Amino acid sequence: MANWEAYLEDHQEEIDQDLIQLLSIPSVSTSPQHTADVQRAAQWVAARLGQAGGEHVQILETGGHPAVYGDWLHAEGELTVLIYGHYDVQPAEPLELWTTDPFMPRVEGDLIFARGASDMKGNLLLPIAACEALLKTEGKLPVNVKFLFEGEEEIGSPSLAHFMTNHKDLLACDMMASADSGQLSLDEPAIEVGLRGLCAVQVDVRSSGVDLHSGMAGGLVHNAAQALVEILASLKGLDGRVTVTGFYNEVADITPEERQMMDRFPVTDTQLKTMFQVDELFGEPGFTPVERNWVRPTLDINGLWAGFQGTGVKTVIPAEAHAKITCRLVPNQTPEGVLDKVKDYILKHAPSQVKVSFTDLPGQGVPYRIPSQHLGLTAVRQALLQVYGVEPLEIRVGASVPVTAMALQILGVYTVPLGMSLDDEHMHAPDEFYRISNFHRGQVAYVLFLTELVGKQQFLEKR
Amino acid sequence: MANWEAYLEDHQEEIDQDLIQLLSIPSVSTSPQHTADVQRAAQWVAARLGQAGGEHVQILETGGHPAVYGDWLHAEGELTVLIYGHYDVQPAEPLELWTTDPFMPRVEGDLIFARGASDMKGNLLLPIAACEALLKTEGKLPVNVKFLFEGEEEIGSPSLAHFMTNHKDLLACDMMASADSGQLSLDEPAIEVGLRGLCAVQVDVRSSGVDLHSGMAGGLVHNAAQALVEILASLKGLDGRVTVTGFYNEVADITPEERQMMDRFPVTDTQLKTMFQVDELFGEPGFTPVERNWVRPTLDINGLWAGFQGTGVKTVIPAEAHAKITCRLVPNQTPEGVLDKVKDYILKHAPSQVKVSFTDLPGQGVPYRIPSQHLGLTAVRQALLQVYGVEPLEIRVGASVPVTAMALQILGVYTVPLGMSLDDEHMHAPDEFYRISNFHRGQVAYVLFLTELVGKQQFLEKR
Numbered sequence: 001m002a003n004w005e006a007y008l009e010d011h012q013e014e015i016d017q018d019l020i021q022l023l024s025i026p027s028v029s030t031s032p033q034h035t036a037d038v039q040r041a042a043q044w045v046a047a048r049l050g051q052a053g054g055e056h057v058q059i060l061e062t063g064g065h066p067a068v069y070g071d072w073l074h075a076e077g078e079l080t081v082l083i084y085g086h087y088d089v090q091p092a093e094p095l096e097l098w099t100t101d102p103f104m105p106r107v108e109g110d111l112i113f114a115r116g117a118s119d120m121k122g123n124l125l126l127p128i129a130a131c132e133a134l135l136k137t138e139g140k141l142p143v144n145v146k147f148l149f150e151g152e153e154e155i156g157s158p159s160l161a162h163f164m165t166n167h168k169d170l171l172a173c174d175m176m177a178s179a180d181s182g183q184l185s186l187d188e189p190a191i192e193v194g195l196r197g198l199c200a201v202q203v204d205v206r207s208s209g210v211d212l213h214s215g216m217a218g219g220l221v222h223n224a225a226q227a228l229v230e231i232l233a234s235l236k237g238l239d240g241r242v243t244v245t246g247f248y249n250e251v252a253d254i255t256p257e258e259r260q261m262m263d264r265f266p267v268t269d270t271q272l273k274t275m276f277q278v279d280e281l282f283g284e285p286g287f288t289p290v291e292r293n294w295v296r297p298t299l300d301i302n303g304l305w306a307g308f309q310g311t312g313v314k315t316v317i318p319a320e321a322h323a324k325i326t327c328r329l330v331p332n333q334t335p336e337g338v339l340d341k342v343k344d345y346i347l348k349h350a351p352s353q354v355k356v357s358f359t360d361l362p363g364q365g366v367p368y369r370i371p372s373q374h375l376g377l378t379a380v381r382q383a384l385l386q387v388y389g390v391e392p393l394e395i396r397v398g399a400s401v402p403v404t405a406m407a408l409q410i411l412g413v414y415t416v417p418l419g420m421s422l423d424d425e426h427m428h429a430p431d432e433f434y435r436i437s438n439f440h441r442g443q444v445a446y447v448l449f450l451t452e453l454v455g456k457q458q459f460l461e462k463r
Numbered sequence: 464m465a466n467w468e469a470y471l472e473d474h475q476e477e478i479d480q481d482l483i484q485l486l487s488i489p490s491v492s493t494s495p496q497h498t499a500d501v502q503r504a505a506q507w508v509a510a511r512l513g514q515a516g517g518e519h520v521q522i523l524e525t526g527g528h529p530a531v532y533g534d535w536l537h538a539e540g541e542l543t544v545l546i547y548g549h550y551d552v553q554p555a556e557p558l559e560l561w562t563t564d565p566f567m568p569r570v571e572g573d574l575i576f577a578r579g580a581s582d583m584k585g586n587l588l589l590p591i592a593a594c595e596a597l598l599k600t601e602g603k604l605p606v607n608v609k610f611l612f613e614g615e616e617e618i619g620s621p622s623l624a625h626f627m628t629n630h631k632d633l634l635a636c637d638m639m640a641s642a643d644s645g646q647l648s649l650d651e652p653a654i655e656v657g658l659r660g661l662c663a664v665q666v667d668v669r670s671s672g673v674d675l676h677s678g679m680a681g682g683l684v685h686n687a688a689q690a691l692v693e694i695l696a697s698l699k700g701l702d703g704r705v706t707v708t709g710f711y712n713e714v715a716d717i718t719p720e721e722r723q724m725m726d727r728f729p730v731t732d733t734q735l736k737t738m739f740q741v742d743e744l745f746g747e748p749g750f751t752p753v754e755r756n757w758v759r760p761t762l763d764i765n766g767l768w769a770g771f772q773g774t775g776v777k778t779v780i781p782a783e784a785h786a787k788i789t790c791r792l793v794p795n796q797t798p799e800g801v802l803d804k805v806k807d808y809i810l811k812h813a814p815s816q817v818k819v820s821f822t823d824l825p826g827q828g829v830p831y832r833i834p835s836q837h838l839g840l841t842a843v844r845q846a847l848l849q850v851y852g853v854e855p856l857e858i859r860v861g862a863s864v865p866v867t868a869m870a871l872q873i874l875g876v877y878t879v880p881l882g883m884s885l886d887d888e889h890m891h892a893p894d895e896f897y898r899i900s901n902f903h904r905g906q907v908a909y910v911l912f913l914t915e916l917v918g919k920q921q922f923l924e925k926r
Contacts, residue, residue, distance in 0.1 A: 156776070196678065200776045209740025213891075214763045215659065215862025218791050219703075219755035220735060222745040225764035225786075226699065233696035236689065238814070240682075272683060277672025282685040282816045292682035300677045301688035302779050303771035307764070308787060313619065313663045313826035315789050315863075316765050323688075324771060326778055328681050351701070353745045363776035399678025400778075 003137035008129065008443055015129050018048060019439065022087070022121045023105040023114035029065055029088035030155050038151050041087045042066045045124070045149050052128045053135035054147060060167070062159035065151030069170065072131065073144045079453050079460065080144035081376075082173035084403060084415070085124040085180055086153035089116035090428045097430035110436050117434035118425035123179040123442065124149060126420065130446030142454045146173055153180065156363055157402050164410045174460055175376040176407045177449070181419030186435065188266070189384035189392035191377060192417045194294065197329030197367035198400040199339045202359035203231065203346060205321045211307070212317040221317065222353035225306035228321035231356070234349045235299055235325075235342070240283045242299045244345040247338070252331040254295055257372075261394055262290045275423075294396035298328040299342070324361065328398060335364040368404040368415075375459045376416030379452035383418070383445045418442075418449055466600035471592065471906055478592050481511060482902065485550070485584045486568040486577035492528055492551035492617050501614050504550045505529045508587070508612050515591045516598035517610060523630070525622035528614030532633065535594065536607045542916050542923065543607035544839075545636035547866055547878070548587040548643055549616035552579035553891045560893035573899050580897035581888035586642040586905065587612060589883065593909030605917045609636055616643065619826055620865050627873040637923055638839040639870045640912070644882030647856065649898065651729070652847035654840060655880040657757065657859035658867060660792030660830035662802045665822035666694065666809060668784045674770070675780040684780065685816035688769035691784035694819070697812045698762055698788075698805070703746045705762045707808040710801070715794040717758055724857055725753045738886075757859035761791040762805070787824065791861060798827040831867040831878075838922045839879030842915035846881070846908045881905075881912055 001009075008015075027041035028034040042059050045068045050057040054070030065088060073080070092102035092115040100106045102115035112122070127147070134141050148171060152159055164171060184190040207224035208217075237243050254262075269281055272289055283292040292298075306321030308314035327338050343358055350356045370377060372394060384392040404415040420438035421427070464472075471478075490504035491497040505522050508531045513520045517533030528551060536543070555565035555578040563569045565578035575585070590610070597604050611634060615622055627634060647653040670687035671680075700706050717725075732744055735752055746755045755761075769784030771777035790801050806821055813819045833840060835857060847855040867878040883901035884890070 198778070200778075207741065212739055213862065214761070214765065214789060215661075215791060215860070216756070217739050218761040218763050218861060219746045219759055220744055220752050221739050221741045222703075222743075223763055225767045226695070229692040229695040229764065229767070230701065232689070232692040238693065240685075276675055276680050276684050278670065278684045278816065280685075280816045281683055282814070283682045289683050293679070296682055298677070298681040300681050300686055300778075300780055301692065301770070302677065302777060302781070304688045304692070304767055304769040304781075304784060305772045306767040308766035309768045309785075313787065313789060313824045314765060315661070315663075315763075315826070317763055318765070318767075321767060322772075324776065326677060326776060328678060351745070353741065353743045361776045363778070397678070398681060399676065 004133040004447055005444070007133040007137050012440060015125065016436065019112065019122060019125055020105045022125065023116055024103055026092070026103045027088050027116070027151065028091050029152050031091060038065045038088060042068050042151055045087050046070070049128055049147060052132035054131070062150070062152070062163040064159040067151065067163060068149040069147065071146040072135065072141050075141055075144045078143040078455070079174040079457055080146065080172070081450065081453065082146045082148055082171055082176045083127045084148050084176055084178045085120060086150045087121065087124060088151045088154050089119070089121070090154050094430065099431055107436070111433045112436055113431055113433045115432055117432050118421040119427040119432065120180045120419065120421065122434040122439050123181070123419040123421060126179055126439070126442040127446045129443040130450070133443070134447060142451045145450065146171065158362065160403060161406050161410065164406055168411065171411055173411065173413055175413050176411070176415040177376065178401070178403065178415050178417050179419045180401065181417030182421035182423065183438070184393065185422060186437070187388070187390065189388040189390060190395045191380055191384070191392050192397050193370050193372060193377065193394050194396035195368040195401050195404060196398050197333065197335060197405070198326060198363055198365045199329060199335035200324070200326045200361035200363045201339055201342065202361055203228065203323045203325060204357045204359055205231070206319060206355045207353065208317070208319045211319045214315040214317050217317050222351055223317045224321035224354060225318045227351050227354040228306060228323060231346055231350055232301060232323055235345065239285050241285060242297070244299070244341050246341050247297070250332045250337065251297060254291065258295060262288065262294060264393060265290050265395060293398040295330050297330050297333055297338070300326055302326055326363070328400065329367045331367050331369055334366060365400045365402040366405045368401070368408065370414045370416065374414055374416065375453070375456055376414065379449050380416050380418050382452045383448035386448050387441045387445045418445060467596040467910055468907070470596040470600045475903060478588065479899065482575065482585060482588055483568045485588065486579055487566055489555070489566045490551050490579070490614065491554050492615055494554060501528045501551060505531050505614055508550050509533070512591055512610060515595035517594070525613070525615070525626040527622040530614065530626060531612040532610065534609040535598070535604050538604055538607045541606040541918070542637040542920055543609065543635070544913065544916065545609045545611055545634055545639045546590045547639055547641045548583060548612045549614065550584065550587060550612050551614045551617050552582070552584070553617050557893065562894055570899070574896045575899055576894055576896045578895055580895050581884045582890040582895065583643045583882065583884065585897040585902050586644070586882040586884060589642055589902070589905040590909045592906040593913070596906070597910060605914045608913065609634065621825060623866060624869050624873065627869055631874065634874055636874065636876055638876050639874070639878040640839065641864070641866065641878050641880050642882045643864065644880035645884035645886065646901070648885060649900070650851070650853065652851040652853060652855035653858045654843055654847070654855050655860050656833050656835060656840065656857050658831040658864050659861050660796065660798060660868065661789060661826055661828045661863040662792060662798035663787070663789040663824035663826040664802055664805065665824055666691065666786045666788060667820045667822055668694070668817050669782060670817045671780070671782045674782045677778040677780050680780050685814055686780045687784035687817060688781045690814050690817040691769060691786060694809055694813055695764060695786055698808065702748050704748065705760070707762070707804050709804050710760070710762070713795045713800065714760060717754065721758060725751065725757060727856065728753050728858060756861035758793050760793050760796055760801070763789055765789055789826065791863065792830045794830045794832055797829060828863045828865040829868045831864070831871065833877045833879065837877055837879065838916070838919055839877065842912050843879050843881050845915045846911035849911050850904045850908045881908060
């Protein structure tokens, strides 16, 4: 048994207690009443990083919630890895659906229940514990490591791009590793090699200066809600295909390798139906569900409102109507390009009797794809193979993680994912939990991952 | 000058003060915090009716806000008229848009500003003052009169049909006269001889058991908001014509007389555009705006809601989406018949991946039409001719007044309209006002109207 491995075994109880401590801090980034808790969590993480042997540990202002930075940079001639995570969490509401207090962590067998357990305070401690074990036993790390933990991921990382740009030198690295990531199951490791991008816009329709009485104006004027539903219905065919002119023009063709990868992904229609609580799947014709989720773009109505929503009847003709729309983007689509097409199409198809305007929404991100042969992926692959005894599956994810695109754009590096969360762990939902067995093997995986990178500088695929 | 006329002149200042008193009571029927005020208004009206010489004055429970009843029934061998009105008002909000307090009446020249001034506390006092002038000077009324003032008109008269049914004998009459009515302008009198009916339904769409993450489920499942907009867009053509199968089947043809009446109606497209604050009118092709408003049915979306409506972006696929729909009905449509057709059409056109259900809404009413030669109309016509010096125009109204259909169905009598409100008086809106000159001539009109009915029993057109 290696010294670091013995260290982890000897100190595992203390490290478990650390996780319980961190989970006890209600660092809900979206709630003003938790601002002090978010600060406290940053201080806790900074202190823990220093205790692990991190150097230059500091709490940095971002304009929003602070970021925690630390490093260990004495591996001369070796690569530098920037490890990313976030210490903020989603709100715990609705509290009545939790079995026990979301900020009083409860252990039940292999599971630890608390808000943030799976997303992602458990994963956040993996690289800290791994580096501590190496530094306390070997006195050094195999490669140079920087840590960046932010406090705004759950509100869309609004300060992060600006912060990264302002601290380009401090954060300079050869690759980023994101601990905000997961595996397929307790037996099946996976590596996320692609994410969809995102663009968002609000459509605002106005039909008259004021809401009108439907007895006086009904049949005489257009209705903002009617115009909006006509506009929205025109954006997609009844078959689920987006009808916006040119929407699919830039979409990358699916390569044979990608198709193989998707065919290998072990999910059945039945599993998807159970997960989404639907009787029938639905989407763009000609593609499998996995293809639709990983490599096909979408257009979704996320919100809709007009007129009277209370109990009973109000015979009003709404003067205005609104919808929020997001598109998930795939290579080689851009948020700007897709938004332009959607807006053009809407303006061309709107009834002449109404005025359509748009409200720009935050939440834009370019699609992200890391080359399969990237050195960091190889290292993660080796680490997971050793921990699980099984070759990890390369997967893509339909969701968007803005930090990956930011790191590529601002720092010029790819992000490799290494975290231990599983999809069934109620992230963002009541009774969120994390698996303690994964917590332990994740620490080992980080040691192995960093060790795999030793002496590999010449193999690095730079952007 | 007749005695009653002199009485009105002599007492006009006191009667004006009565209006100010009644307008000072915030009898907002929809607001629980104003329940005591609604009661107070009922007591005030009952007391005023007694003071005028009304007999059997009583405040009657309806299950909701009370009704005020009173009568004078000593005109043996003469007709009996039931005079209807309501003493409740709409909420005054938004208060910041009022020039002065909505419940501290302000007189400015001919105008009196207050919530309820035009709708309809001003009109409510007309028949009371008229009867008082006759009773105090002649000691009798020309015909038998009953009064019914309700306190729930502004919330859709939910208790009225049941109340009428329970008090059929008390309310028995030869015709109803509604003071909740108006004229075209200060120079142009009008008689409302038809109203549209109404039916209402809420459409509820469910696509999945819970709201879904658009990154995980986007492209894989149907979206309740998307399904709803497709359903709603299918109900009407882009030209404004309702596409629901059979929607227009029962609609009565327009007679040459009706067409003449509508052609005579003095309203221009420009006036309508100004009134509705729109740049362009819109509606069913092949009909004029007046035809569309008076004799063509409509289908309107009154409210719409799904998913996220807050600031920013939430990448949710809504599990449910809702819309409220009302149709304005014309002879010979029925609320049940039209609702059945709309529901059938929706169920046939809904995507198979979603579940559609309906929530029944209150607010149903059959279309109302009083025959032009009805005795009561003749009397109103004569009264208005004398007051204005101009023959009144017969008009129809696109709105619905449930009480007219109720009286026809439950009491078996037609309703003749006699009120003095004008369309520009900001009913239901900030700075509502009423014209004092109309208040004065309305009292005269009621005396003339009742007098016209003397000895006319044999001419009454019963239902």
